[in-house]
Amino acid sequence: MAAIIGSVTTSFKKEIRIFQQYEVWSRILTWDQKWLYIVTHFVQKGSVKQIDLETHKISTGKTFGNCGVTMSEGSKEKPVRPVVFATSVSKYVFKKGRFTVAPKRLLRASGLLGEGDKTGEFPAQCQDQGLKITEATMGKNTDDGSDLEIGRAIEEQRLRGMKYAKAWAELDTLHEELLSEHETSDCVPTIGSFSDIAGYGISYH
Known part of the structure; x- marks a missing residue:
C-alpha cells in the first residue's frame, strides 16, 4: 500500500533566518472518506516541550522525558506560547493498487482510534452537518x-479540523483560473518576459 501526497500549502508567519535551527511538529488535523489531512508547524527549537515519545514507549515499554515544570493550580501566569515560523497543511490518499483505502481503516489498524470497532464513527447526519460534539454530549466524566x-x-x-480542511479545499478551484475562456483560444496577453539566469532558458510571464 502506498501513501500518496495530494497537495501541500505553506503559510509563513515569521522569517526563518539562514542556519537558524527549528523543529517540525506534525499532527493529524482531520480525515474524510478519502483524504487524511496533516497540519505541520515549523517552530523555534526548544519552544515546544514534549511529554513523551510514543515510538519510544512502544519499542522499549518505558516512558521517555517529561513536560518539565508544570504551572501550579490557580496560577495567573500565562503559559509561554511556542514561536511559530510557518504552518503547512498537506493531504494524503492511501492506495492499494487502484483501490483507495479509507484513512479511518488505517488509523484503526494502527491502534490510534481505540480498541472498539466503532470508535470514532458516528451517524452520517452528524458528520455531514458538522455538528460539534460538546462536553454535555460527551458526558461530565470523559476520563x-x-x-x-x-x-x-x-x-x-x-x-474541529474539518472546518480548516474544507476552507483549504476551496483553493483547489484556483487550478481552473490559469487562463480565461478567450485566452484558451487566443494569445495570452502578458506584460513582459524576463529571463532568470542567462543561458538557463527560464522565463517569467
Whole structure:
C-alpha cells in the first residue's frame, strides 16, 4: 500500500533566518472518506516541550522525558506560547493498487482510534452537518477510558479540523483560473518576459 501526497500549502508567519535551527511538529488535523489531512508547524527549537515519545514507549515499554515544570493550580501566569515560523497543511490518499483505502481503516489498524470497532464513527447526519460534539454530549466524566468516550473525543477533534480542511479545499478551484475562456483560444496577453539566469532558458510571464 502506498501513501500518496495530494497537495501541500505553506503559510509563513515569521522569517526563518539562514542556519537558524527549528523543529517540525506534525499532527493529524482531520480525515474524510478519502483524504487524511496533516497540519505541520515549523517552530523555534526548544519552544515546544514534549511529554513523551510514543515510538519510544512502544519499542522499549518505558516512558521517555517529561513536560518539565508544570504551572501550579490557580496560577495567573500565562503559559509561554511556542514561536511559530510557518504552518503547512498537506493531504494524503492511501492506495492499494487502484483501490483507495479509507484513512479511518488505517488509523484503526494502527491502534490510534481505540480498541472498539466503532470508535470514532458516528451517524452520517452528524458528520455531514458538522455538528460539534460538546462536553454535555460527551458526558461530565470523559476520563473513564471507555471506547465510547474515546470515540466521541476523537470525533470532536476530527470535526474541529474539518472546518480548516474544507476552507483549504476551496483553493483547489484556483487550478481552473490559469487562463480565461478567450485566452484558451487566443494569445495570452502578458506584460513582459524576463529571463532568470542567462543561458538557463527560464522565463517569467
